[in-house]
Amino acid sequence: MQFVIVTGLSGAGKTQTIRCLEDIGYFCVDNLPPALIPKFAEICYQTAGRVDKIAIVIDIRGGKFFDDLFQSLKTLNNMGYDYQILFLEASDEVIVKRFKESRRNHPLASGGDIMKAIQDERDRLSEVKSKADHIVDTSNLTTRQLREELQRIFVIGEKFESLVITIMSFGFKYGIPLDADLVFDVRFLPNPYYVEGLKKHSGNEYNVKEYVLKWPEATEFINKVNDLLEFLIPNYIKEGKSRLVIGIGCTGGRHRSVVIANAIYESLKKNEHTVLINHRDIVQDVVEDVK
Template sequence: MNFVIVTGLSGAGKSQTVRFLEDFGYFCIDNLPPSLIPKFAEICSQTQGKIEKVAIVIDIRGREFFNDLFKSLKMLQNMGYNYEILFLEAKDEVLVKRYKETRRNHPLAHDGNIFEAITRERNKLSEVRNQAKHIVDTTDLLPRQLREELEKIFVEGETFESLVITVSSFGFKYGIPIDADIVFDVRFLPNPYYIEELKRFSGLEDNIRDYVLQWPEANEFLNKINEMLEFLIPHYIKEGKSRLVIAIGCTGGRHRSVVLASEIFNSLKKNGHTVLITHRDIGKDVSGEIKR
């Protein structure tokens, strides 16, 4: 089990870092009292390998508890666990600007003077900075660039894709999914609903799949969509996007959209992407008139 201790100056990007580490598969805890680290390690060891990577944010918000950090890390090491310290920092003027933009109070700015609070914090954290394995200056980093830096440190050599893709079929008559990033309309294809012996089945069944995919335009559509997605996905990952929802819609969300969503899901999975699938409206009532 590997532990990452995330620490550093207030306003340097620890919250953003934790979100990225969660995307990388880390179990993250914010502001854990250092004295509880050994006990928490014991709890993690009881998960039978389900928790292998842990990131713990520890900083001066812990007040007097922060002083227990090195003692707890020594105990962690004696228990046979590896750990590394990630220290985040930035220039004073940038930290002040960030605090003013968020209108939050610095943990040590009891008198309202942020510059003096930052100086006190730097002094208090100097020892832990000296022992840090990784020091990241976020002064000039955009969120995407910070993610790239963290990937270099914590994902190097791993087979990992940070983007989780959900392919969802739906029916336009019930509304477009509000969380959709990309929406495709497949109502241009012939509708099995109008074939009496097919209308009661769904796109999960072979007879509907065979009917939908018999049309050349359906296969041409799939080829173009898959080609476009393979172009887009690396760029979404580069920009730091962690979740992508692709919505495929037909009239009722039971036949055509289900078939094509399933085909797109299978293609993405075959190409090694992290992908999920949902069929939002497949169980809706199929009685009544449905227009093309």
């Protein structure tokens, strides 16, 4: 039986997670009082396989009942029941934005101070986070990407890392991504923008890709960045980092940065890292030309 305890920060995507798990065959229960977990698990295990995928959401909405969680986990261990903990988190900025968009109040923001409520919740959840089998940062994930991550963990069986890597191409003239942890500048490469027939195309197209990658320094740069990342990634995971945003920038974010970002993305994906791709400014120059 697959028994999953879903928890994490308010606004980090637990509702979407439950919907995704239901879609892949899980029987889901939201906001179950933690003290009832052992009895619920016992009932599920007695179904003789008729209910073999269970997911329950436990979070601070339970108020004082949330403190029963650790005793219930200890009881599950003593009963010999296997379970996994999935912890969802997101950056403070993203959580604030999501609560503003939903017009809902944070469960701990009784005085209206949402930033304090988020920090209080992080403190309160720190122990259960340390026990989590899987940590997913949803800050930069769409619903589709979240679904893919859950399928990777619970269905496909591919290697899963707690570190989610986002490769983001961008244009320096539109600003460096505020959430970038690492930034690489590829403006040293010849610019397809000034090549006849390539200006209006993007780095996702073969002719631009072929032009950028024909330069020996482009291949050498990609290899050196990949070597650096393969050194850094396991150390970031060891340190407990859950999200890594790598910015690849050129002038406009449409040609060189897109090609290089795609190449690095494919390399990391080939090495079975959990990686996403985002071309932030790929349409900006087109919009400006139209204007």
